[in-house]
Amino acid sequence: MNSSSNLINALFIFVLAGFIGFEVIRRVSPLLHTPLMSLTNALDAIAVVGAIVLVGEHQSTLSTVFGFIAVVAATSNIVGGFLITDRMLKMFKSSRPAAKPAAKSVGK
Amino acid sequence: MTTDLAGGQVIIEILYLIASVLFILSLKWMSSPTTARHGIWAGEIGMLLAICGTLLHHGIVDYKLIFIALVLGTIIGVPLGEVAMTAVPQRTALSHAFGALCVTLVGSAEFYLRAPDISRFMMAVLSLEVILGGLTVTGSLMAAGKLQEILPQRPLTYKGQNLVNFLLLAGALAIAVTLVRHPEARSLFPFMILIALTFGVLLIIPIGGADMPTVISLLNGYAGLSAAAMGFVLDSKLLIIAGALDGSSGLILSIIMSKAMNRSFTNVLFGAFGQVQAAAAAGEEARPVRSATPEEAAAILSAANRVIVVPGYGMAVAQAQHKVRELYDALSKRGVDVRFAIHPVAGRMPGHMNVLLAEADIPYDRLIEMEEINGDFPQTDVALVIGANDVTNPAARSDASSPIYGMPILDVDKAHTVMVIKRSMNPGFAGIDNPLYYLDNTLMLFGDAKAFVGSIVRELTGGHG
Numbered sequence: 001m002n003s004s005s006n007l008i009n010a011l012f013i014f015v016l017a018g019f020i021g022f023e024v025i026r027r028v029s030p031l032l033h034t035p036l037m038s039l040t041n042a043l044d045a046i047a048v049v050g051a052i053v054l055v056g057e058h059q060s061t062l063s064t065v066f067g068f069i070a071v072v073a074a075t076s077n078i079v080g081g082f083l084i085t086d087r088m089l090k091m092f093k094s095s096r097p098a099a100k101p102a103a104k105s106v107g108k
Numbered sequence: 109m110t111t112d113l114a115g116g117q118v119i120i121e122i123l124y125l126i127a128s129v130l131f132i133l134s135l136k137w138m139s140s141p142t143t144a145r146h147g148i149w150a151g152e153i154g155m156l157l158a159i160c161g162t163l164l165h166h167g168i169v170d171y172k173l174i175f176i177a178l179v180l181g182t183i184i185g186v187p188l189g190e191v192a193m194t195a196v197p198q199r200t201a202l203s204h205a206f207g208a209l210c211v212t213l214v215g216s217a218e219f220y221l222r223a224p225d226i227s228r229f230m231m232a233v234l235s236l237e238v239i240l241g242g243l244t245v246t247g248s249l250m251a252a253g254k255l256q257e258i259l260p261q262r263p264l265t266y267k268g269q270n271l272v273n274f275l276l277l278a279g280a281l282a283i284a285v286t287l288v289r290h291p292e293a294r295s296l297f298p299f300m301i302l303i304a305l306t307f308g309v310l311l312i313i314p315i316g317g318a319d320m321p322t323v324i325s326l327l328n329g330y331a332g333l334s335a336a337a338m339g340f341v342l343d344s345k346l347l348i349i350a351g352a353l354d355g356s357s358g359l360i361l362s363i364i365m366s367k368a369m370n371r372s373f374t375n376v377l378f379g380a381f382g383q384v385q386a387a388a389a390a391g392e393e394a395r396p397v398r399s400a401t402p403e404e405a406a407a408i409l410s411a412a413n414r415v416i417v418v419p420g421y422g423m424a425v426a427q428a429q430h431k432v433r434e435l436y437d438a439l440s441k442r443g444v445d446v447r448f449a450i451h452p453v454a455g456r457m458p459g460h461m462n463v464l465l466a467e468a469d470i471p472y473d474r475l476i477e478m479e480e481i482n483g484d485f486p487q488t489d490v491a492l493v494i495g496a497n498d499v500t501n502p503a504a505r506s507d508a509s510s511p512i513y514g515m516p517i518l519d520v521d522k523a524h525t526v527m528v529i530k531r532s533m534n535p536g537f538a539g540i541d542n543p544l545y546y547l548d549n550t551l552m553l554f555g556d557a558k559a560f561v562g563s564i565v566r567e568l569t570g571g572h573g
Contacts, residue, residue: 007229010340010348017349020132021356027139030452030477033361033459034196036138037328041203043131043151044354047335049162050214050342055177056168063217068177070210070217075181076188077203077210078155083189084199086148088463091193092141095471 035088042081048074116164123161124346130154131350135357141472158346193467194424197320197456198255204327205248211334212241216301218341224292230341231291235284235300237337242304243311244330250312251323255456263316276307317421318498320456322365329358361458368452368478370504370515397533400551402560405527406567408551409439412489412525415446416481418518419461420454422495422530426557432494433468435561438568447474449481449491449518451499482519491523493544495530495557501542511540526550529560 028036051074054067130150137147163174191199215238219226226234253259280303283296315323336351338344366372400408409415417436423429439446448470454461462475485491493500496518503510504517520526521544528545530552544550553560 006343007340010343010345013345014336014340014348014352017352018356021135021353022360024132024135024139025353025357025360028135029138029140030364030450030459031462031472031475032138032141032144033364034200034457034463035144035459036135036357037200037324037361037458038196038203039134039138039147039151040328040332040354040357041200041207042155043134043350044207044332044335045210046127046131046155046158046347046350047207047210047214047338049158050338050344050347051177051210052159052162052174053165053167053342054214054217055174056163056165056170058170058173059221063221064173066213066217068173070213071174071177072181072184073206073213074210075178076185077206079182079185080188080199081185081203082148082152082155083186084191084196086145087189088193088196088466089141089144089148091463091466091469092144092472093466093469094141094473 031092032089035085038081038085038088042078042085045074045077045081048078114166116166120161120164121345123157124344127154127158127161128346128349130157131353135353193463194427195256196463197324197460198252200457201248201252201255201324201327204324204331205245205252207331208241208244208248208334211331211338212238212245212301214338215241215334215341216297219297220294223287223294223297226291228288231288232284233337233340235287237334237341238301239280239284239304240330240334240337242301243308244327244334246305246308247312247323248308248327248331250309251315251320251327254312254315254317255320261317263319264313269310269314273307273310276303276310279303280307317456318453319369321453321458321460322362322369322371324457325358325361325365327358329355329362332356332358365453365458368516370512395546397545397552398550399554400527402553402563403567405551405553405560406564408525408527409435409444409490409492409564410442410568412444414484414488415439415444415490415492416449416485416488416520416523417446418449418451418454418491418493418496418500418520419465420451420494420496420499421456421460422497423557424455424460424464424495426495428494428558428561429464429468431558431561431565432465433470434565435568436470436474438565442568447476447481447484449478449520450475451478451496451518454496454499478516478518485519485522488523489525491520491526493520493526493528493530494561497530497542498540500528500544501540503540503543507543520544521547521549524549527553529553529555529557531556 048071051067051070054063055071058064131154134147134151137143215234219234254261280300283300332351332354336348336355339347339351436446450461498512500518500520502521504512504515526549
């Protein structure tokens, strides 16, 4: 009953989100493919929400232990992923504002 | 549909909705280096909202343990965010493993909490989640080990490899089907995980360094898909969206990488990498090459008007990017137009060269993609190849018997002069000889990339102030 309509909803969301992802990521400059990967990695660690609930609900020892390790793993991805993406993007600088070298002629 | 959600639940769902929108914006802003940093902020805010929302979840009774785990994760995460830029490929592989570990553990916990009261569809998705997750955990660890050079980089192949892999995968799927039909057979579940973990190891064993960009992208895609499957299991729309975004990102990158290596996408998808069986080492007829000293190289470079530098993995290994930056400065000062030609699979992960050169403060508008720059080589005085091999091999254009025939390459051989910095004449990773080195307009610069570029720079700056 309810679960099958949930399932259909979920499938709709999955397909549409996949579409959006495809269209958005196709436009990402190849220049930024490495930061893109570390960013999606951080975003993917949103799986932490499922793990948090597992730990918090304390339903069984096994689920709590697994959940605990899962929260640690995902959190380290969130923190590390955002940190390194930010560090990488800070490094990308354009030469245009300081319109310089290449145009000059061979002085000496 | 009027399902009655409790007030708190509505707030949580709205926070999740905002987070989903922020995640999409985050990726959208990655389209250009000028807006990319907004993307990080959007992602961070989205993540924060989602985690805060989750903490409001009514079922949560124990906050202490959650906070300990969050703190512990942060303690591990900070150093992982601080690694050197040269270590980014293995760091990325490691984080794929962590992400997949989280998904696999949550999936396993959910199975033991629910089975045997689990619908067939749920069991199927859950199996998909833990199989994909499991193979990504060990596969990514193997990839990270190879990249960190803890494990041998050379591909390891044996007879019947594909058959063994296929049988393992079939075994995991057979258990999944059994569990879908008889979820009470809980004792089978650990075997399914075990097979997935083994499969991940075996999948990466035959893979060599040059295939890493494709493999890392593919593992990224698997991690995303397993997270989306977890979203189905937990009925979490946010997770489905994030997983779908990550999955499509990984798949798009895999497609780009496999095109750049002239492999069909299905070939990549089923893990049939590294089947470039080292071409029968052709009869060693010692063909003559011309070599040059740093002084001669410096003279040729300073006489040039247009120079294109072609960086490859060798530049990363030698950590030569900062010396390359000095060379760029010295030549630019003399009025030489210096640009960099970036092959999509140069290095060990997508975009690897761009990050290293950006770290060395080379402006990103000097980094040009293959399609854009290839037409410019005939008008280029000097193409300087630093630690790149297969991506410059003209045999890919002309020699139908070459294992890399058909792979798009940088047409460096069309430049007036080609200079190749290389340690020795040993063939590259794939064991394929590179006819580029024997051309009349090619000069070999034998030595360590960092040291050699350093001596060229000394010649350039010492000579004319």
